[in-house]
Amino acid sequence: MSASAPNAFLRGGPDHCDHKRVRYVRDVRDTYKLPVGHAYEHFRPTDETLEHQAGTLRIFEWVTRTYVAE
Template sequence: MALTSTERPNALLRGGPQDISAQPEYRYVEESTEKLKVFQGNYYDHYEPTAENEVREGRAHRVYVWTGRTYVAE
């Protein structure tokens, strides 16, 4: 699932290693029921949707939890 930044955020990415978990990240995703793969330079962080929603600025955001990291092969 690709992530874009041209739409208003509708998802909250939560959890992961210390380098990414310090600050929750809000993003827009096209379909909020699929797993996400976020490219971060030389690796991907993987997230799965939960049944939880969090309201921010009057809008519901589907909560995704971090499930792992995979590195790009050279």
């Protein structure tokens, strides 16, 4: 597997994340922050996996949104 091959699936959260569900996450043990506009969608890793055409993906569950300070 290459260093940037998809290894995570982002479950839940707002619809604007739909086209960004399959991702490469550097550390699958930490919460992943997906930048979207002036906010971050936060996804927490679970123990679940999903078989996908990209391979076995760790499932991350949406937990919250935070906004970038100006």
